[in-house]
Amino acid sequence: MRYSYQREVIKNIVCSTKSHPNAEWVFCEAKKQIENISLGTVYRNLKILENTGKIKSIHDDNQVRYDGNIDDHHHLKCVECGALIDTDIQSNFDRKKIIDDYDFEPNEVKFFILGKCKKHTK
Amino acid sequence: MRYSYQREVIKNIVCSTKSHPNAEWVFCEAKKQIENISLGTVYRNLKILENTGKIKSIHDDNQVRYDGNIDDHHHLKCVECGALIDTDIQSNFDRKKIIDDYDFEPNEVKFFILGKCKKHTK
DNA sequence: ATATAAATAGTAATCATTACTACTTACAAA
DNA sequence: TTTGTAAGTAGTAATGATTACTATTTATAT
Known part of the structure; x- marks a missing residue:
């Protein structure tokens, strides 16, 4: 997998909070660091990070939330x-x-x- | 709450299956009995039936499914x-x-x- | 029988997410 | 160090589940 600064920023955001944020919140945080980052990029990279075991997802009612804590819990x-x-x-x-x-x-x-x-x- | 034939049909559909169907499936079944029933009516009544304790909902990934078994399980x-x-x-x-x-x-x-x-x- | 508030059908809007496309960039090889 | 190229991105359009809206219909109390 090729390096991507956007992905790095997204991963750090998810792994620096215990709030279990959704994509929209991650997007807003990421914009503070990369002004023109795209929401689609956030969704795509969250999925990639999940599939490569860097983060976990939680289905909460009808929203997906992400968790930087990958230990079983x-x-x-x-x-x-x-x-x-x-x-x-x-x-x-x-x-x-x-x-x-x-x-x-x-x-x-x-x-x-x-x-x-x-x-x-x- | 006023009687509604549509609601009665919807309740019977959910309570007659163990498949934990979603709104779309309930809608298709209901159309077999009420040809012009509206999808909105199905959604609204599923929610009413849930709120009055007649059925339960299950959030499965990003879909809501319904369950006629209201015992704790x-x-x-x-x-x-x-x-x-x-x-x-x-x-x-x-x-x-x-x-x-x-x-x-x-x-x-x-x-x-x-x-x-x-x-x-x- | 009639009035009326609740429920419906049909359609439009919303919200989260995914798909698409032209442009940009990481990085491998010359 | 340039250069080729495939992977990644920004921006926007599309999708799918669900909810909102509105004119019409209907259950039911009087």
């Missing part, structure tokens, strides 16, 4: 403000039961907990 | 064919840990397991 989502919070909680399920009962080969778990973050608990 | 998703399969697996997490460590009030878990269904395991 799950999220808490605040239903009030939409914030996603990284956690180290484990998702353990009975692998054998799934194979036996459902004839299904499990591979990966997507898991998040909805609730209210500290800003919104009363 | 989780899904297996086949990465090959996109099939969603209902399960009775439990999602147990350490509620106290989440409150203590993250100052977060958990309310609901969304959880699904990606893998391959029996049609696609070799």
Whole structure:
């Protein structure tokens, strides 16, 4: 893969925040560094970075958000403000039961907990 | 809420399948019973049925799918064919840990397991 | 029966994302 | 160090899912 300054900037933006931003936000941040960067470039490079394992994507309702934390982890989502919070909680399920009962080969778990973050608990 | 034949038909379609259909599929089925039903009517009523607890929605990638099974349950998703399969697996997490460590009030878990269904395991 | 507010059909608009195209640039080889 | 070229980009158009709008229809209370 050829070097691209735009891709470098985009990667650094995603990896420098814990806010799990969407493409639009990354685009706005990137414009601060590259005034005429294109939204299409942001979308394309986010996908490339995801496919090469540099970042992860999270499907949140009907938007895609990106995460610079590529370690296995799950999220808490605040239903009030939409914030996603990284956690180290484990998702353990009975692998054998799934194979036996459902004839299904499990591979990966997507898991998040909805609730209210500290800003919104009363 | 006023009675609507369209809403009744839409509800019966969603509650008569385990395929977790999207709005487009429900629309096609509904047209078999009401030739000139409008896609907007389908979207509006799916949302109403969800808000009144008659059906549930599942955000799958960038599409919304609906589920007539309103009992608490989780899904297996086949990465090959996109099939969603209902399960009775439990999602147990350490509620106290989440409150203590993250100052977060958990309310609901969304959880699904990606893998391959029996049609696609070799 | 009639009034009326809610629901509908049909169509236009929106929003996130992807596709297209002419121009630019990284970088390999001369 | 130039130069050829394929990969990458900016800018814009297109797509697909969903929502909004509006004139017409319909459920239902009086």
